[in-house]
Amino acid sequence: MKYFMVAILFAFAEAKAKVNVTADVDCVKIQYKIFQKEILLKDIESPYQLAIDHETNTLFFSYTARSDEMFKTAYFSLKTGRYGIVRGIRGGFSNAVATDTVYMGGEDGIYTYDYSTKTAINLLVKDNANIWQMFYSDGLYFTTYPEETAYFYKETKVVEVPALQGIRVMLLAVTTEKDLLYFNGSGAYLYTRSNGKHLYLDDMVANGVAADLNGQLYISSPTGIYYYNNYLKEIEHLAKIDNIYGIAIESDGNIIYASENSIIRLIPMKGTCSRITETGKNIVDIDIGK
Numbered sequence: 368m369k370y371f372m373v374a375i376l377f378a379f380a381e382a383k384a385k386v387n388v389t390a391d392v393d394c395v396k397i398q399y400k401i402f403q404k405e406i407l408l409k410d411i412e413s414p415y416q417l418a419i420d421h422e423t424n425t426l427f428f429s430y431t432a433r434s435d436e437m438f439k440t441a442y443f444s445l446k447t448g449r450y451g452i453v454r455g456i457r458g459g460f461s462n463a464v465a466t467d468t469v470y471m472g473g474e475d476g477i478y479t480y481d482y483s484t485k486t487a488i489n490l491l492v493k494d495n496a497n498i499w500q501m502f503y504s505d506g507l508y509f510t511t512y513p514e515e516t517a518y519f520y521k522e523t524k525v526v527e528v529p530a531l532q533g534i535r536v537m538l539l540a541v542t543t544e545k546d547l548l549y550f551n552g553s554g555a556y557l558y559t560r561s562n563g564k565h566l567y568l569d570d571m572v573a574n575g576v577a578a579d580l581n582g583q584l585y586i587s588s589p590t591g592i593y594y595y596n597n598y599l600k601e602i603e604h605l606a607k608i609d610n611i612y613g614i615a616i617e618s619d620g621n622i623i624y625a626s627e628n629s630i631i632r633l634i635p636m637k638g639t640c641s642r643i644t645e646t647g648k649n650i651v652d653i654d655i656g657k
Contacts, residue, residue, distance in 0.1 A: 394636065417614060429460045453486065478490060531558065536549045540584050542597055591605070621635070
């Protein structure tokens with residue numbers, strides 16, 4: 368059922384945005400910079416829910432497996448290029464990283480990753496919960512499917528996020544101001560802790576959200592990359608790139624994103640590029656890459 372929900376999300380977003388699918392290109396323009404695409408992995412079907420362990424420089428992601436499980440979780444070393452499947456998790460679909468712990472979500476609960484054995488261990492919290500998305504910030508936030516309910520896990524205790532009770536939530540993240548940025552089928556919203564209000568931000572269909580080392584939030588949709596402007600409390604467009612499935616930010620600020628069958632890094636270029644057909648709004652108050 369989750370597999371069909373993912374397919375519906377992408378079909379809905381494509382119809383809603385009414386964009387033309389672009390041809391394969393070598394470069395992307397973001398801000399006033401040109402970025403070259405570097406393919407890290409290819410022939411990976413529908414990679415989702417990217418997360419980076421900055422301590423080990425390891426990228427974790429989930430992908431569609433043509434088996435009874437439908438979804439699997441994998442790891443990819445950004446240092447060595449070593450790639451493998453994480454064993455021990457059933458229907459691995461979501462990933463999040465804390466300072467010393469890698470969390471993974473499956474169709475039967477929350478797991479942690481053991482680097483020595485390359486396996487996932489079920490924490491046996493929120494048993495049989497089908498985890499959709501996870502985000503770590505002073506504890507583990509996660510959402511479930513098909514309920515689309517937001518929870519918070521810390522020190523073996525799980526509670527429903529009080530500010531989001533009764534609200535459908537598919538994706539959830541915490542801003543640098545400790546506000547809650549969340550997404551559902553109706554669009555993007557912000558819960559501001561200072562006044563307890565919920566703000567409607569945009570009608571976008573998001574499929575991924577990630578933070579850089581400074582806590583700056585980036586969002587992916589099937590039609591582009593965005594970032595959350597903490598000062599204006601708005602979602603700003605960075606780049607139009609079709610068929611994006613997820614996003615992560617490296618320690619140096621470089622963007623990694625998932626396409627329909629590949630995982631791609633955007634590398635800052637010097638000089639010009641002969642083919643730049645995917646461009647974004649010029650943003651002057653953030654700096655991407657080095």
